[in-house]
Structures are given as C-alpha cells and as structure tokens.
Amino acid sequence: MASTQPVPARQDSAFIDDIEKKDVDTPSSNEKLGDLDTPVESMSGDDASEQIRLKEVEELEARLAAGTADDQEYLVQDAHDIAIKVLSTRDDYELPVVTFRMLFLGLGFSAFGSVLAQLYYFKPQTLTVSQGFLLIMLYFFGKGWEKALPSHGLWWYLNPGPFNIKEHGAALIMASTASASATAIQVISVQDLYYDNKLNPGVAIFTLLSSQLIGYAFAGLLVESLVYPSICFWPSAISPANMFQALHFDGGLSSKRTKIFWLTFTAIFCYEIIPQWIFPLLTGVSIFCLADNTSATMRNVFGGASNNEGMGLLAVCFDWNLIGSSCLYTPLWTQLNWNIGIGFTYILMSAVYYGNVWHGLNFPFMSQDIFDINGNEYNQTAILTDNKFDQAKYDQVGPAYFSSTNALYFITANLAMSATLVHVILFYGEQLKPFIYAMNPWNKNVTVVHDEHYIVMKRYDKVPRYWFLLLLAAAYAIAQATDYTGHSNFSWWQLTVILILSLVFTTAYCTTSAILGFSEFSTQLDGFYSMIGSYMAPGDPIANMYAALYGSQPTVQGITLLGDLKLGQYLKIPPKVNFLVQVLGCVVGALLNYVMELSIVANQRAALLSIAGTRLWSGQNAQSFNSNAIAWGALGREMFSPGKTYYMVPVALAIGAVMPIPGYLLHRKFPKNQFFANFNTGVVLQYSCYLSVGVNTQVNTASALGVLSQYWVRRRYPRWFTKYNYIIAGALDGGTQVISFILNFAVFGAAGTEVDFPNWWGNDFNLSADRCLAPPS
Template sequence: MSTQPVPPRQDSHLVDDIEKKDASSSNEKVGYIDTVNYSDDAEEELRLRQAEELEARLASGNADEKDYLVSDAHDVAIKVLSTRDDYELPVVTFRMLVLGLGFSAFGSVLAQMYYFKPQTLLVSQGFLLIMLYFVGKAWEKIIPSFGPFRFINPGPFNIKEHGAALIMAYTASSSATAIQVISVQDLYYNNKLNPGIAIFTLLASQLIGYAFAGLLQEALVYPSICFWPTVITPANMFQALHFDGGLSSKRTKIFWIVFAAVFCYEIIPQWIFPVLTGVSIFCLIDQSHDTMRNIFGGASNNEGMGLFAVCFDWNLITSACLYTPLWTQINENIGIGLTYILMCAVYYGDIWHGLRFPFMSQAIFDFDGNQYNQTAILTNNKFDPEKFAQVGPAYFSATNALYFIVANLAMGATLVHCLLFYSKELAPFFRALNPWNKTSTIVHDEHYTAMKRYDKIPRWWFLALLAAAYAMAQATDYTGHSNFEWWQLTVILIISMFFTMAYCTTSAILGFKEFSTQLDGFYSMIASYMVPGDPIANMYAALYGSQPTVQGIKLLGDLKLGQYLKIPPKVNFLVQVMGCVVGALLNYVMELSIVQNQRPALLTIAGTRLWSGQNAQSFNSNAIAWGALGREMFSPGKTYYMVPIALAIGACMPVIQYALHRRWPKNVILQNLNTGLIMQYSCYLSVGVNTQVNTSMVLGIVSQWWIRTRYARAFTKYNYIVAGALDGGVQVISFILNLAIFGAAGKAVPFPDWWGNDLKYSADRCKAPPS
C-alpha cells in the first residue's frame, strides 16, 4: 500500500453534506451509479482525497480498528486496494510489448498443445503474473538503461507495464471454443476449413464477447459496487510487489514466505501422498461398497460427492474461499447442501432409471446401461429416424440429467434476479444499446475518479467492433458450411447478449464464475429445435452462444483490473485486442500442425501417452447428443421433458423473493438470497473431484466472517495477499509437476506404490469408480 503523504482534509462542510446524503438513502451509497445526485466533480475529488487519507492511516498503522473493518464492496475497493496513480509511469513501452506478446505466444501455444494432451493443463493468471514479474525484474537489472538502451530498458519494471503485459498475455492464454469446432469438423466430418475462414471464425466468436463487455463497462466496471471479487487478489498482488518497497515490506515478506512454503508442500499431496487430496474416514474403513464411495468418496474424477471428506491439497481448494464474498458463499453452500439430498434422491429413487447407469457420468447410455452408439443414428452426419428406431432411445445418468435441470433453473433465475435486483446498476447498459442516448452517467467510485484524467474508450468503438464481428460471423458461417443460417445466429446472439449481461453482473457483484458446460448445453438445446438433427450447426450454436459470455466475463474482469492499476483505458483496449488476435492466430497454427501430424492418435479412443483427442471427442459427442437426439430426449412426453421447462420455472423463483423483499426491504436474508446461485450449486457435485468442498466451505466462513469481523486489521492487510501467494505457489509448482512428472510433455513418472498412493483404489482409498 502507498505511504505517500496525503494533503490534509479540506472543505469540511462538503464532508458533512456528503455524510448526510449518504445516511439519507441506502440507494445513494458510495460505489453506486447515479444520474442525478453528486454531480459536482469537487465532491468526487473530495471523496478521493478522503480515501487517500484513509489509505495512509491504514498503511502507517495509525487507523482505528473500525477503519480496518471491511463491510461491503466499497470497503474492499478503498481499504484493501490503493487508489494511488503514478501518472508519469510509462505504460506502452518496448519492454511491455515484448513481454506481453512473448507470454501471449507462450500461453496460447501451451493452451492449444494441452487441449490435445492426455493431461489437460490450463495457463493460470497467477502463474503468468509471477512469471512476468520475474522476467520483467530480470530485464530491468540485466539490460543497460543508459543512452540508446533507454528505449529497450526504460528503468524500473513498473506496475502499469506489468499489468498491461499480464492482461495481454492472459487474454491470449486459452484454447478458444472455436478451435473445438474447427478441429472436430476436420477430424470427424472431413470438412477442413479454409485458413481464412477458420481465423475469422476464431476472431468473430471472441470479439463479439469483447464488444458485449465494452457495452457493459459503464455498468459493471466503473462503480465500486461491481468490485469483481476474482480480481481483488491479483490487484493486491500487483500493488504489494510494486508499491510495498520490496522485501523490506512485511506484506511482501509474508507473500514470498507463503509462496515458497506452499510451493514445496504441494509436491506431497499432488505426487507423493495423494490421500491428502481427500481424507475420508468412511473410505479408510470400507473400500468395498459402491454406496460408501458414491456418498463419501470424491478424490478421483466422477467418484462421489465427498460428504464429510477433508482436503489438504490447495490445488483443489484454491483461494476462492478467501476472496469470494460471504453471502455468495452462503448461497453456494445452501446449493451444495441441496446437492447431497437431490443427487441421492434421483439415483437411489431410480428416477429416470438411474440405477441402471453409473452414479456419476457424462456419457450417454442405452437402456441396458451400455454406452450409446451415437454414430449409428447418423446418415451423412445428420439424424436418421429409421436408424434411431433400430438403435432405440438414449439416456443420461440420473445425476447428469439432474444437472441439466438445475442448470436451466439457474439460468432463468439468474437472468430475472439481475433484472429485478440490479436494475439500477444495469441502467447504463440499456442506455448503451441506444446509439442516440445522450444521458451522462455519474459514478461514485474513488478508483474511477482517479482514472478521469485518462480518455475513455468511446462507446462507438465497441459498437463498431460488434458490427464487424457480427459480419465476420455471418460470412464464415456460410462459407464454412456450418448449416447455421443468418437468423439462427442472430437469435442466438441476442439471447447470448442478455445472459452475458446477467452472468457478468453476478460475477461483478458476487464473484460468481459461470460454467461454460452449462451454457454449451443450454444453447445446444435451443439449437436442437432451431436446426434439428444437425450436429455441426449445433456446435456453432454452442460456440456463438457461450463464447461471448465466457469472453465477456474474462474481459470485463481485466477492464476492472486495469481500473485498479490505473492503466489508461485505451491502452487496456489495445492490449486486449492484441492478445485476442495473437491468441487466435497461434491457436489455429498449433491446431493445424497437431491435427495434421497426429491425426491417427487423435482419432483413437485411448490416444497415445503424448497425444489424445479426448476433448475433441467429447465436444463432438455432445454435438451429436444434443444436435441429433435433442428432440427425441427433451420434447414434451419424452424422458427429459423437464429440462427445457426448468428454464421457465427458474425465471419465476426470483419473482417470489423480490415480492417478499419489497414487503420487508430491510430483511437481510431477502436482500442477499440469490436463487440463481443456489440452483447453480444444487447439482454442483455431479462431476469432477469433490473432496475440497467441505474444507472450502469452512475456510470461507473463517476468512470472510470470523477473521473479517474479529480481526479486521489482519484481514485488510493480509487476507488477499496470502490468497494470492497460496494460488501463485500452487500454480507454479503444478505447472512444473505437469511438465516433469505427470506426463504432459513426455513420459509420466508415477510415485512408487505405497499405502498413501495405492493404485487399486481412488486417491482417497475409496472403491475405484467404474471406468
């Protein structure tokens, strides 16, 4: 935190007036958007001065205990993070561009390589942040900075260079959804897209999301009520590394100590002693019964719900429990409590013939419990009713069907909840949709006030970007033989725009992170009615429906990070677009090379120890299941007819709560209950590793309630920096282990078999799940 002296407080009469206004109405709280009150810039500057004074008191230790207490989003924004802006710091430097482009290339190539690997590895933001810091500081120390070298090394590696390089690299460091569509068409449908069409498909699908994000920035980036909990930890890490004076700062020392400790410790649960990933007393006693595994196991993929299990692996726990707001975690925990009940009910109650199929599985089965032969129902890559009559109907596992239902309940509830409860915050978004709107928006946020010296990104930039991306999408759909017509794409994008608004709002205020599989399933279901029996068109619907939301959340978070770090908005726009373009190009180049050279391995079910087409196979299977079988499974009278109906039921849930909230507006539960979040987590344990859930729930309550309220000073100073150190250390050692030990870049090196690593059982010594 900055310890620079702050001018003494002035204009005390203005302070009194502001405090009176703040007390008069909860809707006029600092951090909200307004278009009527507080129009005087002097008042906003005064608020910024007050925040700077508070920051100096907190940093020096001279503040009262109540000053340290973090009660809401605005407190997080001004007490945990600094409003400091070193205006003279260079941002667009040769060093920033080289590091940003270099790590963009590294991240995008790595992400695409691991899409086709048996061991999938994601490039994390924390990993890139730490690596950029090491390389940037080395550049600063090693390369001369005098004379002509000044252009190459402009001096100390500063926070704005670091932040801009990270935003560029992180934007590029993923395998775009469009790559799945391109690779699946090449591998399974003999439709190798023209390079130009493929690249423009990649750019169109991602830039549409960026355009949506740009239209939402006034509502979801500027005000401090939209504080983006997932961004607080990296922003705090940036400020600790660059503002705290190196190792002389206590916070920085704590960061590196925790980072080093977890770096060394994580070798034990991840490689040497896997039982620590999920200690289950019940599984330690009994390794022979399916029921015991289904309920109490969960350390292996698709094993069980992990009830009462304790996890000691931070790679699974993650720091989300330390920075996600308390009420968000309470809503999630209510949903997880329902999960235990609902999953047991649908499976052991034999709903949808659940006992015929595995307890947890994402595959499709025939009535006898065998995996469904999806290709046997296709002719010329389209659904054939006569073949389907011979093969018979398809079924999901009961818990997977439950997941589809609660996912649609959550989508309907999330959209309506945002419209009812956050209409004030979303008003600028709806105004942004009107190109002739002249209404100016006043924002009460100290970070935003500090950014006023920089030019904003004009709204027409994003509207122009949306128009260009839309035109590219329409052109590539037809030239790429997607069978996805112009009106179908338009409808999907309109639906996507509103769900992007809803999910981005929830992420900005509550820290919720959407699940792309949920979105893929929803848009695939919609497409099964729009383009029945066509798997390829179904893939494009999933692409243009879910990718803008996924991209929008990521890009809005980066815009907020830029506001916290005081990166000029136009520079932020530049590095995000550069990252998007570089990532798309290198994604495609790597996909082309791998598919061409490893085609036989990618087409086999098992693959090889170095290459696997499992992700492409799964995406193709989903397209066939939803595209070909959608009407046969979800239409009225069919087995899973409740899945589409759940969307309408979910939309009604917040209406009841909102009516009660209007009747009792001060009721804390009615204010903070979120039916969308609860439903989202009501089948959360139907896939993946689940032993970390109970540990995360306990740590979340300890951090966000007990420490925050009882030890406010320690929480404000150290909670988020410790969270960043834990995740940073884990992500760096996990990257090394995946490369050197787990076979991501070559031959795997398993740890010798012993009691804590018994390969006959799951990692928690439960009975192994069916393969």
Template sequence: MATQAVERTPGTTDEKSYCIKRDIETSTREAETDENVVLQNEREIATHVISVDDDPSLNPWTLRALFIGLGLSAFGGSLAQIYYFKPQTVFVSVMFLAIISYVIGFAMETFIPRHGLLRYLNPGPFNKKENAFIIIMASAAANSALATEVLAVQRLYYNITPNAGSSIFLLFSSQLLGYGIGGLMRGILLYPSKMLYPGVLPLLSMFDALYRDGSEARRKLKVFYIVFTAIFLWEIFPEWVFPLLTGLSIFCLAAPHNATVSRVFGGSNGDEGLGLLSLCFDWQYISSNAGNPMTIPLKAQLSSFIGYVLCIVVFATVFHNNIWESRNFPFLAQLLFYENGTVYNQTLILNSNYEVDPTLVAEQGLPFYAGTWIIALLTTNLALAATFTHLLLWNKDDLRAAWTWMNMDTLRSWRANFDWKFWEHSGKREVPANTEDLDPHYREMLKYPDAPNSWYLLTFVLSFIVGLVVIYKTNSTLPWWGFVIAVLLASVSILFFGALYAITGLGLSIQTLVQMIAGYLHNGRPMANMFFVLYSYNTVSQALLLLRDLKIAQYAKLPPRAAFTAQIIGTLLGAVLNYVLMNSIIDSQREILLSVQGTNIWSGQQPQSYNSQAIAWGGLAHELFSTGQRYQWVPLSYLIGLVAPLPFWIIHRYWPKLHMDYYYTPIICSYIGGLSVGINSSVVSYYMVAFLSQWWLRTRYPRWFVKYNYLVSAALDGGTQVMVFVLSFAVQGAAGAAHLFPEWWGANQGGNYDHCLSL
C-alpha cells in the first residue's frame, strides 16, 4: 500500500514521533523475522522457546510454597515406593507434579482469605517461582531410592535386617552423594547454553503460558487447555476401553497364530515382540519410549532411529541363527534360565553366607540369558565406552572447563580464601565484564546469591563419610576400597554421561558397566555387587536429577539457594518415607513378593530382577563373562566401543561435506539393544511424531514451532499422566482389585491386545 511522504523539520515533535514510529516498526519487523528463523542450536532454542525475562520481585520463600511442597513431597515419595512393589509401575512425573501444584496454589490464592494468620498461606497471587520451588522439592522426593531396593533384597533373600538408623543413613548418603558431585560440576554441566536439557523445555513452556500476561499468553494458555483436555479424555480409550490402540498391527490381525509374526510385528504387551510397523495411539507409551519425541533434538532422533533399525536386524539374526542357544528361551526376557528354558533358581547356588558356592553351581549348571538380553548388555557397554571417546573427540572444549581448576594457582587460591564458616558465605558472584558469551538465562541468575561450591562440597564430604560407615554397619560385604572406587567411577561418569544427557536429552544407564566392574573386583559376593552399584550407578542418577532440576531453576529464574533448599528437603523427606513404606509392605506381603508371579496388586519383580543381576555379575562374572566363556563379548564390547566413534570423526575431518558430525555414536550403539524389554509397538509412532515436530514443523513453520511445539508437548504429557494416574486407581488395580473393560475385539483381555500369538 502506498504511503504519503511526510516532511519533517529536524528537532521538532514530528521528527521525534517519526523516530519512535520507525523504531517500533523496525523492532516489529525484527521480531517477525526472528519468529520465522529456523532454530539451529541450543542457545537459539533456549532463548526463543523460553522467556528470558525475570521479575526479581517474585518471592519463592513463602509458607504456601513450603506447605504445598512438603505435601506433594510426602505424596510423591510415598506413591513412588508403593508403585515399586506393584505389577504395574507408574512413575510420578515432573509434569504431573507441576500441574497439581499449580491447581493447589491457584486454589489457595482464590479461596483463602488474605487477613489475619491466614495471610501467610495466601500472601498474594501464586507465582511462577513458588511453583518452581514446589516442583523441585516434590520431584526430589518422588523417586523410589535405590537404597530401598538393596534393603528389600537383603530382607527378602538374605534374611538381613539392618537397624533403622543404619538404613536411614544409607538412604541419606546414597541419595545425596550424587548431589554433591553434580553440584560441583555446575560450571560445565549446567550454566552453558549448550547444556540444554531438552526434557524440561515443555515444562518451562507451560510455565510461560500459565504466568505471562497479555493476549499472546492467553492464546497459548487456551491452546494448552484444549490439548490437555482432548488428550485427557482420549487416553480413556487406549488405556481402558480400546487397548488395541496401544499397538495396531495389520500383520498381527492377518496372522494371529504365527509365532514369527508375533516376535517381529507384535509389541502391544510387555516383552511380546519388536513392534515393527505397528501403530500406537497411546501417548503414554509414545512419550515414554525415549522421552517426549517433540523435545529431543533432531540429531539425537536420527541417531536413535539408525540404532532402532539395526536393532531389528541384529535381534532377528541372533534368534534365527540360534546364537547363545537363543531359541531355547523366550525371544524377549530378562531372567536367568536353565538350558531347557525353565527359570533358573538362584537360591540353590548360594551357601549359608549367601555367597556363590562353586560346588552348588556345578550341580545346577551355569544359567543362560535370552539372546536379545545379551545383545542389550553388549550394546550398552558399546554405548558407554563410545560416550567417552565421542565427547573427547567432538566436545573436548566443552569438557575442558571441568578440569581447569586442577592447577596449582587455583588450589593455592582456594586454600588462601578458604573459610570454614561456610554458612556465612555471601553467595556474591563476580560478573564478567563481557557477558555476551554467557547463557542469557544464567546471566539473569547472577543477580541472586549463589549456593556456593562449599555447600555442595560439604554435602559430598558428609555423604562420603556416612556411606563409608554404613557399608560396614549394614553387612554389605563391600570393603572400603571398593566403596572409594565406586565413588571415583561415578565422578568420572557424571561428567561424560551428564554432558550427553544435557545436550541430547537421552541418558545412558551405567548399571551394567559398574556391575561388570564390581563382579571382577568382588567375585563371588553378590551383595557387595549391589552396594557397589548403589554408590556408583545411583550416584550418577542422582547427580543428573539434581542438574536437571537446577536447569529448571535457571530457566524459571528461581534463586540458587531456594533450589538447593528445596532439593535437600525433598530428598531427605522422600528417603524417610521410602524406608517406612518399604518395611511396611515387606512385613505384610513377604510371601507374595517372593513368589514368581505375585498378584494383580503386589509384585516383587523389581527386587527379584535386581537380585538376579547381582547373582549373575557378582557371583558368576568369571564363569559367564570372562575371555573364553559363553558371554565373553559382553565385556569385550567395551573395548570395541572405545574405537567406534573414530571412523565418524576421521571421515568428517577429511570429508566434512558428509556431515559425520551429525551422528551420536553412543546413541546409535545404545539403541541397537533398545527393544529388549517393554512395549515396543510405540516406536514407529514415536519417530513419526519426532520427525514431524523436529524436522517438518521446525524447518517449514518455525514460527509455529517456537510458539506451540513445546507447549503442546507439555499439554500432551500433562493430560496423559493425570488420566493414567486416575485410571490406575479407578480401574487398573493400584488401590485394590482391577476392573478391566469387558472382553471385546478391541480389548483382548485373554491375550495380546494386538491379537498376535501369545508365546
């Protein structure tokens, strides 16, 4: 449209108005241009998808936040431990806690009067930082601590009941040890933009929609509520009324009595098959496959897809060629078996001291694993080893900062400035003169007093000392030097696997690696193996949880000291509740927990599995996994994994146009064994959603991607998890007898839901 020129006299009001108008138009055009830019890196995603703005006047230190936080911590910690002993495990998710805390906080703001003593429970509008404080406290509590698994195995299989004091301190030390190490690594694993933590983006996108004012925020909130309500109502069908939607397979419907079809194309039930070309319409399983598919970066998605394709080929080859006598055992299984395919009775090879007796092993024979589970163990080791090499080749500059303190000048400075009165630390941080290179979210956090390194160091030291004492007070059979090795191994692993998780959103479990190491260090002592895993694998898991929650705090601009306080309170409260409920359930349901099948209400499947792994690795590592033995390639694969990233790096160095830097070797290796357990019918749907979101929407419609991708993913997760929680108690037996939907074609209650042959 033509515009009429306006003559302006310098210095007049007309000129000033024109300049203001020009600035507004210029900024508007820039904003529109920004909205249409395809987001390419972590910094662009973190600054475009999540608001960088901060309101320092918002106060998280309210009695209301503490009240809701303690209540949800008690709820989440209790529920997590109850579900540990259930045949159907439901995890209390951060998204679920966020939605519930928002509802409770908004209700308190609305209905509690703001006068008298009640004003402390309703000091004003429920704000974003209160909500973040509550979520971090509750999520720290809403996990079943691995130490309760160790204590449960001791009680169930070894008739050892450590005293309450030792048990509680075991829980405290094992849960907080990783917090101390992870906190000391915040400079490299938390503050930089590259450490994106994709899994928390939907939560923060939802926060922006809930708490920001303006018409744009109201439109986003409307979209959130519509999607949330739609998926909430939809989940009734695949979860209860029409479970065939969990895995719709044309091949299963065409050949319902063919065992090969079931193994390859089936996947709607646990350990059924590979789910090839099955379509899943249940967001619970799509989102739980490897995290929300709308949040994982495309590079990581592509690498996992390559691994998924290779997994189908490798699993089919191993079973078809009867490698490791695979045809004698179920196609997908995690238990130990006799050679004839029956379940191995591990108690028959233990002596009175609950150590493996070679004479009894000779009588029973060595156990077997399903071939696919051996591939899972093998590829896990490949991935773990490849992680070290991959990050050293491609991310050495990112990791170098983690070790910059290891020089004499830094150590002398620490000693000169050390003050044992850590509680008097002001928390003030030096702001660099040039802050352009800092992550914008971290830059906003510099105004708040920090939770200094001395706090995390003290957490680590106390946890280390307490852990060293309790391994002797709880009859762990783990010597002090084994404990030290476990902690050192965890410290190195946190750096590498923490970086991989922060960058890609995909985490790798080091459990098999540390079980293997412990098996050779403490051969014949399965209980020592369990405690070694506790203080290594669990330490890494806790460190990653701490860093993830601190990233939530950084994105939400929650002051560091509030985040530290919330995490410590939530962790300690959750550990105590875990212990109390674990003892109560074992006292009342001991026989059921020891049975192979359990009931539809209680099951000991998880402590059984943990104990079986401890027997195999802790008691029979040399007999099963050493060179020349049946499963020798499981530990040898670690050496292969160390060199696996080298071809990609060499090709990229000489032929960069091939873009070998686009692939994550550890993720490819990990996903080669990724279909070894669980419901696999969701994989095709997962990648369809992933590429639709992270490629098509991000590159074709970047404006929509920025505004709605993470918001919609949050609504899908939130609505699904609330309905799954409701159905778990209402009809799926979490609080008593299950009430399955009446049998019909879409609800094949007597077999696999996709109508494939039950093997």
C-alpha cells in the first residue's frame, strides 16, 4: 500500500494553486463505484486506486482525531488538505435520510424562513434569514423530537432513532433554499404598487418559479466541474459542514470540540447584546471621530459605523454581526486581493469626490439616489408618460446624476465583471472542460474525479444530467409564457439573450466562489443587466426590471445551490435527495413569498408607497428597485451613451476584459512566483469601490483577523487550526445570528415595538454610532 502521508502542497499560498494532477478530470467508462467493502484486489484498476487513496485518508483522519499525527500532517496548505483534514470522509451509509421527521422539519422551517424573509423585505430594517440560525434551530428541534417521541413499533416512522447528520443536513438545505425573498417578488410588488399592473396569481407564481429554477438548472449543468473536484472546495460550505460533523460525529457534549463550540456560542450570544443594543460605539471605534465629531471630511474618511456614513479608514469594529466568520475561512490570497482592492477604494473614492469628478461635491459623499444638478432628489415620475420615457418631459426636467462614489461603483463593478470572466478562462479554463462536455448531448464520456469525498459518494446514484436539461427547458418555456402574459414588455429574444449572458457569468462567478470563496454582489449584477436592458428596451422601466430579474437571479441562485450541493457532498447526502429538497425549498419559498407579498401589499399599501413609511412597514426596497429601473430603463441612454456623463460605465466592460492579460502573461513567464499566480484582477477591481455603501468599519478588523487565522495560526499552530478554526467560526456566527434574531423581535421593532436603549455617551442619538458627525438624511 502507498504511504499514508498526505501529498505535500506545491506552494504554501495555494488554496488557489493550479489544478494538481489528482484533480484533473479524465474520461472513463466507470460511472459508479461498486460496494466500498469489496476487497481491493478484486476491483478494477481505477476503483482499486481510489480505494487505496481513500484508505490512506481514513488512516490520516484517525491519526488527526486521536492527536497522534505530527504538525506537518495537521498543516493545511491547499483545498485538498481542507477537504480531508478539517472534514471527515465518514459516511454512515445506513442512516435514514428521507424520513417524516426530516420532511416535516424541512418544510416547516422552509415555511418559517420564507415568510420571515418576506416580512423582513417590507420592514424598515432589512434583514436576512441566515443559514447558521436555521442550522442551530433545526438541531434543537430535531434533538427535541428525538427525545420527546418513542422510537419503537409504528412510532419508528415518526421518530427513527437519533436525529442524524443526513436528516439535519437535508432539512437545512431545504429550509435555506426557501429562506430568501426572491428577486421576482420585487418585480411583482413594484408593478402592483407603481404601475397598476397586478399580475394574475398563476403568472406571478410561475414567474417566481421560473426565475429560480433556471438558476438551479444552471447549477446542475455545472456540478461535474464545480462540485465534485476537491479544488472546488467552496470555502463558505466548510464552516457549516464542520459544525454538522462536530454536532453529530464528536460524541455529543463530551467531546472537546463540541464543548468549545457551545462555550463560544454562549459567549458570543451574551456579548452581542452589548455592541448591537447597549454600546453601539463598539461597532466602529475611530479615534479621529472621537477627537472631532463636527467635520464632514473626518466623517467621510474615518467614519463608517452608520449606513452610508464613510469609508471607515483605520476604524476598529468589535461587533461580530458586522465582521462575520468569512475572514476565518476564506483563503488567504483571496483576502489579500480583497485588501488590495480596499486600498484602492480609499484612494479612488476620495479622488472622485474631492476632485469634484461628475460634479461630485454637489451630492452626498455616499448615496444610491439620483439627483438633479443642484443636489436635489431627481423627480423620476416627471419624465414618464404611460410608464415610458418621454423626451419632451426630460428636456424640461433636465439631466440626472449619481453621487460620484456611486458612479465609481458602477464603473468598477463592470470592470470586475469582465475581468472575472477573462481571469476564469485564463487561469481555470481546464476546470471548465467538464462543463463544456456536459453541454454536448452526445457526450458519452464520464469524468473521474480524484476526490475522497466524491469517491465515497459514488455508491449513490447521481442525478441524471437530463433532469437538469429538462428542468431548464421547462423553466425557460414558463419564463417566456409569463413574460407575455404578465405584460412585461420583454420579448422572447431579449429574454434569450439575457439568459445566455447569465449562464456565462453564472459559470464565471460560481467558479470563483468554488475555488476562491469569492461571490458576486447582486447589486452589481442588477446594474449590469439593467444597463444591457436599457439598450434592448430603451425607455421602458418595466422591461428593464425583467432584464435585471432574469440576468441576476439565476447567478445568485446558482451560487447558493451549488454551495449546498457541495455541502451535501461533504455530509454524504444522496444526490437525488439533495435534488428533492432543493426543488421543494424553491417551490415552498416561491409560494409563500407570493402569499405574504399579496397580504402585505394589500393591507399596507399606503405605508409602502410613503417615502418615510411607518415604524412597522417600509417600501424602501421596492422604491429602490423601481428607482433603479427608471434610472437605467428610462434614463439609460441619456446617462450612459457616448458623450453622456457616465459613458465610462459601459466602456469599463471592454477595459476590464483586458486587465487580467498582463498578469496571466507574467504568471506564464514566472510560474513559480506566488504573487503572479494568485493576483486576481477581478477580485481586486470588485473591491476597488467596495466601501461606497453601507456600514464599513468592519473591514479593518476582518482583514487583520483573516491574516491572523489564515497565515499565522495556520502555519504556526497547524494542530489547533485544523481542529478548531472552522468550528469556532461556525459558533461565532451561530451565536451572533440567534441573538440578532431575538433582538430584532424584542427591541428592534420587527414585532411592532421598537425599544431604544437609553441615550448615553456610547449610544448618542445625535451622532453616528462611532460618534462621527451624522450623515445627511
């Protein structure tokens, strides 16, 4: 038998090394591995080799768990190390998965999550239903079910023994798939509120389903290249997978890892009450704002603890709700690329604003509104006739402008989109070959992936490729039908072009998410597809909304679903079960999203149309989506055409496509140079105006923790890193998300009554949270 020592990594930076030989997909006639208990000597060559490698990994995992491995074996250097050292390849094959308990909990929390997400969408404070929160709640309910009901006789069908990891994982994937407010809800609600076009219920529901299931079909076509190989390790899935294994494999509360998880969970649960409610100054401590809270310049540059306040330069954040655990699990070089981009952010945002580029000094430093030349909010409805652009009215009202930092964001976002696509082709083109093969309906070759988790999963039937192709065909047909019956003004060819573009960028962004832990930003995608839509259907804001819907939603959905498919591979959930729970989650989420939208719009219409809203209800998200549709759909040609103020926004697409090429040529010339191998132009550009919106004080703390975890601790204390880094990341997020959920209902007004903590120095209502001059309202 071969040595049990793991294959050493070629570079110490390389969570994102070039694909090693063990990860290359090659044609084979073997579709499915036989019984894993079959003697190695009686297997075929490929199967025997896989079983030897799997045996080596199991022996390594046993040494790591027992603490008898040396530090070199604990050291995590690449994606393959993450997969086999942080996570176990263990598969308890006999565990039941599709049980009444799993379906009941999965559907119940799908309903809960989808209703809650839709309520959040129409609240003054926009929130999300986090996967970590659902994971913890499902664990509590599942274990409670296990203890409360007998499991003998006919009761077994209701309570088939201990609540196991596969039931837990399948229920979570179903619930998290449902627990979001779909982009289509924005289109449906905006048409009802602002265009007096209340969609037929059947049309509305099928619009919701088609926009989401197209994304799932895209994800299914990418499974072979972006889920099976170990290089596609999906960093965002590592922490929840580690939580699942600690909760179910580590021997309950008696294991050290489980004790550390619950101690960390409890500590952060109690602590987060302080920065979130009692002492908001901890969300961003800026010595410059503490010294001077009267200067707008100090606020713009050094402030950032309140929404649209400033860039937060040198500020320190002590609120894990803002920091998040991504800094603990995202690969080091991905974070270094983020940090390079954020460095450009400080320079570029200051330059365009204080250099008065695009009349920037006339407008707020940070804002997502559109303005007239005097800095007043632009009268968008005054330029429309029958919901379409009217040139004569526009000539009277005058041109519209963005804040300079918002315009810069559009430019860097377009630079990043094309740069990301080209970077993926140049650096990861080999990974996309299975995707190209999958698109060929006559392809008879089957790819063999040398990944231990995938080897274990080969005992389960795959989801046939034609299932996803049929799903795509059905969703496409439904989308075409609903576009016409829903009076979208979006023609068949426009939808087809948008979906082709969406498939291309879904492939690029899913690749970066799988390998680098870098995901798209939905606002960036909305802007890009709205820009494309403004040229396809000029002057039509309704058609523009559909361009944004069918362009961005499949990518957002594809990333989410592929990540869950990888999580299913880590947890050894049979692929067909994963398919079932994801489709169920999509359907349940769409139906309940729509039911809640109908109820809220019907009963709170006045509040949703009001600019200020009420303390309980707000149409801010729908208003923003409608404003974007008018800005891009109605004003697109007036703002972005050649010779217009923001003509550089579309030009940036062409410039961005060229920018990765010099780095790639340098990488080819100096293949051993780590910087050239790992410098990612798309990621850097994406973060080059990252601080133009929202709360920004967390970036410095997250950057420091990322380097501390992924460089210093990983290399200096590999034993501790492998055993505890990811479980602590999950505990920090889990405890924070549970207390945040409680606080939102108890004191932040989600249940109807807002309870402010008394005014004091650390919670001054007259200043920003970091005691900077408050941003203009």
